[in-house]
Amino acid sequence: MGMNMTEKILAKHAGLESVVPGQLINCKLDMVLANDITAPPSIKEFEKIGKPVFDNTKIALVPDHFTPNKDIKTADLAKAVRTFAKQHKIVNYFEVGRMGIEHVILPEKGLVAPGMLTIGADSHTCTYGALGGFSTGVGTTDLGVALATGEAWFKVPETIQVNLTGRRPEGINGKDVILTLIGKIGVDGARYQALEFTGEGLSSLSMADRFTIANMAIEAGGKNGIFPVDEKTREYIKDRVTKPYEIVVSDADAQYVRTVEINLSRLKPVVAFPHLPGNTKQVADIGEIKIDQVVIGSCTNGRLEDLKNAADILKGHQVHKDVRCIVIPGSQQVYLDAMKLGYIEIFIHAGAAVSTPTCGPCMGGHMGILAAGERCVSTTNRNFRGRMGHVDSEVYLAGPHVAAASAILGRIATPEEVQ
């Protein structure tokens, strides 16, 4: 019986010829990731085991959530990560000023590649599936054990095939694809399962689109989201990945629990209403919803292309007088490139605030917390109650096109309404 990409990668890392869904296996890991919230408790668990780190080149520590530190407690957390990184000579530690949001910077620095198995103590670790690897989020105990052993246990997931047809139109991006999918299958539609994206529509999706889509596999309950490797993937990793890697392809007779079809050419700009990423509605259908804040950034939509999409719309316009628009490049490299290409200037001329890379407001950390009753359109990935501040605030999830258009008009809007 044939295997799909997820099964092949898991089997290989477990040292097995083949695996089937439901099987419990133990795998060797290629990359292990933690951030300033999850590394400190992971380190505590790690120290209970009393072994050295398994490989100082296969660990990435990225203080991105509460950095630059917002208060004394979070400074202590970051310090604990820094101290550990020094003590164990962790090669891939990214300090403020040289950092980026973890899921932006790991692919950017070539630390994740096709066929690799990565775990991270962060649920959006599933982002790297965009490059044709298996990656998934775990908790701090799993991570602590992985730091010492370089291994983790897995239950082989069943896989849902998401077959993409048609071509993605201009003004539609990965966010519209994934929000449409979650709207269709629900926030638990892929619970414990893998999402494998296939079909002729793939070729019209940029790498930024694919990162956005894989990033939000978890928002459908998925264990991972995975894309086949094609020309675009090769182009992306060409000057980044230096280690050997193996491209994995699903067998023609691979098994899937079900297939979901999405016709890209029919997609419209969408927004997910509070308080679930699956409350997807077409922007054209929602009437007038006034907003107080717009956030453009995060591990979902903080890449150069996302900033370009937003800048193209904001160019020559002003952010609405009742709106605070906050733009957060996903990494220092994204920031630099956006500066060279003139996007940052466009944002500042339009009246937006531009921040150093950080998770910031995405999870209600800092840099744009909402007051009671406030509404935010955000290119982030979660709109749970209280996610970005007060429990009575509201987050509407959208792609950078819709976010930029909404910033200008002061209400949730489609890009066409601006032009």
Add this chain to the structure above:
Amino acid sequence: MEIEGKVWRYGDNIDTDVIIPARYLNSFDPQELASHCMVDIDETFAQTVQAGDIMVGGKNFGCGSSREHAPVAIKASGIPVIIAANFARIFYRNGINIGLPLLEIGDAVDKIKAGDKLRVNIATGTIENLSTGDVFHSQPLPGFIQDIAKAGGLINYIKEKK
């Protein structure tokens, strides 16, 4: 191990941001986390929960972030077991890894109401609703996961294996 306790009942898709909001993630002290547990949807929980009370949720319990702070906050509140229709994947894993048993009983969970008294046998997965007389059975944990549970969590399990 048998547990008897009063039910704290929550709905579907209880996410980790409501179990422990991000603004409290600047600490990972279990007691401090417990003092803010569920605050955004239930201000009474942290104040009045009694050790041995049982938490019951609907579908996809624990969805959202990978923060282990969430099951840790619940465990440190004195909750010895969570019952739900089903759990989100990372939360389930984290529960097992920290030695907090999680039992899935599907739609039967609809028959458990807030304040009901339950008797739960973790080893067999049998749940008796002492308030209504209903009896439910959850799937027993797979062998290797039972070993982790028996060791009291993943760290002890790894240490024993060493």
